Amino acid sequence: MSKPVDRALAAGNRQRLADYQASHFLWHVAGGVATVTLNRPERKNPLTFDSYAELRDLFGRLKYASDVHAVVIAGAGGNFCSGGDVHEIIGPLVDLPVPELLRFTRMTGDLVKAMRACPQPIVAAVDGVCAGAGAILAMASDLRLGTARAKTAFLFNRVGLAGCDMGACALLPRLIGQGRASELLYTGRTLGGEEAERWGFFNRLVAPEALLDEAQALARGLAAGPAFANGITKTMLHQEWSMGIDQAIEAEAQAQAICMLTQDFKRAYEAFVAREKPAFRGD
The missing domain is CATH 3.90.226.10 (2-enoyl-CoA Hydratase; Chain A, domain 1)
Known part of the structure; x- marks a missing residue:
């Protein structure tokens, strides 16, 4: 929660x-x-x-x-x-x-x-x-x-x-x-x-x-998807235009780690275990 x-x-x-x-x-x-x-x-x-x-x-x-x-x-x-x-x-x-x-x-x-x-x-x-x-x-x-x-x-x-x-x-x-x-x-x-x-x-x-x-x-x-994670995707798509590959991979590693702290990530896992569709809330 x-x-x-x-x-x-x-x-x-x-x-x-x-x-x-x-x-x-x-x-x-x-x-x-x-x-x-x-x-x-x-x-x-x-x-x-x-x-x-x-x-x-x-x-x-x-x-x-x-x-x-x-x-x-x-x-x-x-x-x-x-x-x-x-x-x-x-x-x-x-x-x-x-x-x-x-x-x-x-x-x-x-x-x-x-x-x-x-x-x-x-x-x-x-x-x-x-x-x-x-x-x-x-x-x-x-x-x-x-x-x-x-x-x-x-x-x-x-x-x-x-x-x-x-x-x-x-x-x-x-x-x-x-x-x-x-x-x-x-x-x-x-x-x-x-x-x-x-x-x-x-x-x-x-x-x-x-x-x-x-x-x-x-x-x-x-x-209906994970709003916070979608926002991160949009940010990275935009920012990585000016990055080299190594810099982009590191930036994505940091971004993905942040997304793994969200409740939506936890909800997705719990829904998968329960064989249900996750209900994302954007947090």
Whole structure:
């Protein structure tokens, strides 16, 4: 039996986010799974300065969430995300001075950092248009379910910008390989759903009408697993990119030893002995 957490420690490090009221997208929590739905379907769900900032802050808070163990990010109306809003972001950026431009690009990068730093696995449900910053949101997720009609494009060079946006030059080659990432980032061409699955960008394809249900079912399976250990797995997957093999093996030895101290590890053993399925609690 795990000991109760000190109230002061819990107050600072444990938050319930089920009642969070989102201002610039939809937010719903059920069964340990939070669903973020980008909800501007009439414009194919573009991002704005406000939605970037709110997403950054919300993913930052997820490291303290006690009631969220997996996240789904999706778009409304048959499209994932068309990127930064042309009128509300691209237009204003043209006239900004360098310090303000850097403030913006750091904010967008901080969203990716927050997605990678939160312990919950993130499942992207990608249908239709997935372009620019939308492609980055999918890329920054841990798992990606797509549809055959999904159209993913890293469009930055099409608007006169470098492909090195929001970590794309670091993350994308690790997902699909250096040569394929280079092709997408240099050309800005669209990656169709079936090709994206072959390349490993999508974990698998599902029918459009089943996409959200499949993504949430996947997330529920993850949420029902050992949440603390899953968070360690995500941390190590991220940190080991910059490690040598020997350093990675030692880091994993330390991480696994910590996981062996959890009640979930004990529960799994006891369930195995009893020939039952373990009921993980994340502690």
